Amino acid sequence: MSEYDYEELGLVAGLEIHQQLDTATKLFCDSPTTLREPEEADREFTRYLHPTKSELGELDEAALEESRVDREFTYLAYDTTCLVEEDDEPPKRLDEEALAVALQIADLLDVSVVDQAHVMRKLVIDGSNTSGFQRTLLLGQDGEIETEEGPVSIVDLLLEEESAQRVEETDDGVVYSLDRLGIPLVEIGTGPDIRSPAQAREAAERIGTLLRSTGSVKRGLGTIRQDVNVSIADGARVEIKGVQDLQGIEDIVRNEVGRQTELVAIADELAARDAAVGEPREVTDLFADTDSGVIRGALEDDGAVTAVPLYGFDGLVGREIQPDRRLGTELSDHAKRHGAGGIFHTDELPAYGVTEAEVDSLREAVGAGPDDAVAIVAADPETSELAIEAAADRAADAIEGVPEETRDANEDGTTRYLRPLPGAARMYPETDVPPVEPDPSEVETPELLDEKTDRYVEDFGLDPGLAEQIAFGQRFPLFDTAVDRGIDPTLAATTLASTTTELRRNGVAIERVGDEQFLGVLDLVESGDLAKEGVGEVLSEIAADPTLSADEAVEAAGLAGVDRETVREAVSEVVERNADQVAEEGMGAFSGLMGEAMGALRGKADGEVVSEVLREEIGKRS
Missing domain, CATH: 3.30.1360.30 (GAD-like domain)
Incomplete structure (x- = not known):
């Protein structure tokens, strides 16, 4: 599709960014925020949901249309599911950790935090909440970010609970998993200041970078979602839900402009035909x-x-x-x-x-x-x-x-009808949770990722590319912890960036390795009890069995450290097997024999020690 003259068409767009927070527990109960596999569920129950009137006696149009589709909702529950998630007891107090992270985000977005935040219920009867509503609170307003095409205002910042995860559709309705329900989530709404698909992408990318700067947001597919509001001068406001990636934002805006342009042309032709x-x-x-x-x-x-x-x-x-x-x-x-x-x-x-x-x-x-x-x-x-x-x-x-409506994003950058736009009638106060008085002075301003990259280069001597990889990666808080406890920065960075990437490409479920296990492995290298060449194998053992400690994984991998004499024996055998090459090439044989020596020791010895001993043994024979 060719590019449009967006200024002439009067394109107006805004974003709603939904980002899960990486907290220990959920927003209104003590359940962990770890996702589970559906087959791990130990029970299930069903519900039917119906719309309720607001305090003014009004019914939300979107909820009303949803109710016309008669469906049964089945929920998968786990040994970690609490009664709040099942809607069988009132919510507990707002999670303090989630509030602290949200206040850091408010600081980065230059948002003015409210003096008192009130939890509201937002009517949702598509089955994604067992209660038929989502709990949300307005935390701040009137922020701003910069883009190359000009500033984009931040209209509001909300802290709310994540919805349940859709597992499958059945003949009777929809099956949801409760592992995701209640995970703390921030919603960031921009003003209608975006004037091109490229600016929409840049704004989303900028907000995403600021969110990751906290080190306290979840990463991976589905943990951040972008909704895009799009209209043109002769069209109408359309909200597009569930855009998963940055390129998708650009494609969605471009295709929606095209859709509305075509619908306007069709309407003109229909009018001419009466x-x-x-x-x-x-x-x-x-x-x-x-x-x-x-x-x-x-x-x-x-x-x-x-x-x-x-x-x-x-x-x-x-x-x-x-x-x-x-x-x-x-x-x-x-x-x-x-x-x-x-x-x-x-x-x-x-x-x-x-x-x-x-x-x-x-x-x-x-x-x-x-x-x-x-x-x-x-x-x-x-x-x-x-x-x-x-x-x-x-x-x-x-x-x-062009009708105003909510649409769902398709993977190919097109959209399909979802439901009417929701109205104000879907919101009403939550009476079970007291108001919150947030104090922004209690949180520290997070270091921006660009600034963090520069500091890693200057303070730790990291290569700029490796520093950026660590700073923008998911594990920079773990890197900071490792360095603070005396682990060599280059070792920590290489392990957390390069080694994990290589293992993941080889099919190792590296995400199963916990922070303490990473630190334990790095401690063993630092103390000389594990050669750095064996780190990948030890991490693979832990990924296969996450119950293992670092010491146990070293034993399981057969990589317990060896003394210098054992290294010399192994190296000497390699040199003897290649005596003719050594006699002919002298130290020129070093590179070829080094790999063979390291293989013989299987990562049990540090490469520097092996190199030193190998040079000594070659020197004796040349």
């Missing part, structure tokens, strides 16, 4: 002898075919509005919300087993002429009726232009 949406009706009899597998399958299950005439829509339902997505795809997304597999429409028919004769009969039955289109749904009678009505409503919106 388009209208007719009344849905059942047309099952027309397909009694159909060759369409989809329709025949529905009818064999006592289903029905419903249709809606789209007057003036001919050729426009099949018009592409995003890469490989059309206006018809939008209608289909709405139909799928009610359980249908999708829709057929006359811009793509005859096809899929539907004949030209059936299309002609369909047009005649609903009063559609050559300038009109028809959409149909085949499903059980109730689903078919609800789905065609949803498709008809979306078609009516197309006449008006």
Whole structure:
């Protein structure tokens, strides 16, 4: 897709960054924040959720639409799941560690912290919270970050609980895992100051860097999510949920501009055609002898075919509005919300087993002429009726232009309809948690990652590339701890950056090695009880069995340190095996024999000791 003139189109965009905090316990209970595998669950329970009215007696439109989809929610619970997560007891006090980290983030974003923060309930009935709401509190406002295209304001900073993790969809509903529910999460909302896809990416990257500077945020897939709000002058505000990566942000904004531009053009054409949406009706009899597998399958299950005439829509339902997505795809997304597999429409028919004769009969039955289109749904009678009505409503919106809505990000940079935009009616006070009076003076301003990189180079003599790798990596707090306890900075940095990367590429689950085990391994190297060449093998042993201590892993790897005499015996054997080469090349044989000597000792001896002894033994024979 070609680049647009974003200024001419009036692009306005903003971000909502959601970042999990790396705290010991959850926001409102003492459960750990460690993720579990679904097969580790030791029990499950089910719930049905329904919307409730706000204090003003209003129902949130997004929650109301969600409730129209009748689904059962199943929750997987673990031996670490608490009653708060199961919604069987009130929440405990706000976690102090999470509040302290959030205040550090407020400082980095130049946010003004509120004098008193009140916990609110945000209505969510998609099953991702057992209670039907998410607890959240406004912590600060009026911050700012800089980008190359100008400043981007920070409208608000919130501290809230993470939702449950979706495991799978079933015929009856959705299965969620409770291991993620309640993990502390900050939500950072920017102002509508972003004017290009590149600026959206840069703003998200800048915020991400500031978050990582705390050393107290979780890392990895799913721990940070970006929502993007996008509109153009003739379009409407659309919130796009769940963008996973920085490149995705740029693609999402660009594709959303294209989608809204196409929808505006379609609306103009529909207005010129005096388009209208007719009344849905059942047309099952027309397909009694159909060759369409989809329709025949529905009818064999006592289903029905419903249709809606789209007057003036001919050729426009099949018009592409995003890469490989059309206006018809939008209608289909709405139909799928009610359980249908999708829709057929006359811009793509005859096809899929539907004949030209059936299309002609369909047009005649609903009063559609050559300038009109028809959409149909085949499903059980109730689903078919609800789905065609949803498709008809979306078609009516197309006449008006771009609808305000919440959309879900696809992996290819396109989006699909999710639900209407939420409103203020979804928020109401949480009466079980007292207000919090945050004190920003109690927290230290974190060192920025760029500053940390420079300090590592200047103070510890690290190579700039290695210093940057450590500073921007997940384990810089562990590096600082190691250096503080006297471990050589280069050894610590190389182990935590290069060695772990190499092991991960070789399939070692290095994330299973805990901080204390890392420090234990480094201590053994520092004390001379483990050669640094054996670090990778010892870490691999711990990754395979995380119950091992560093000492136990050394024993398991067979890498207990050897004395100098043992090193000399092993080196001498290597030199004797290669006596002819030594006699011919002298010290020139050193490089080749060094690798063989290290292999013979299997990482039990330090490379410097082996090198020194090898030079001595070669010198004796040359």
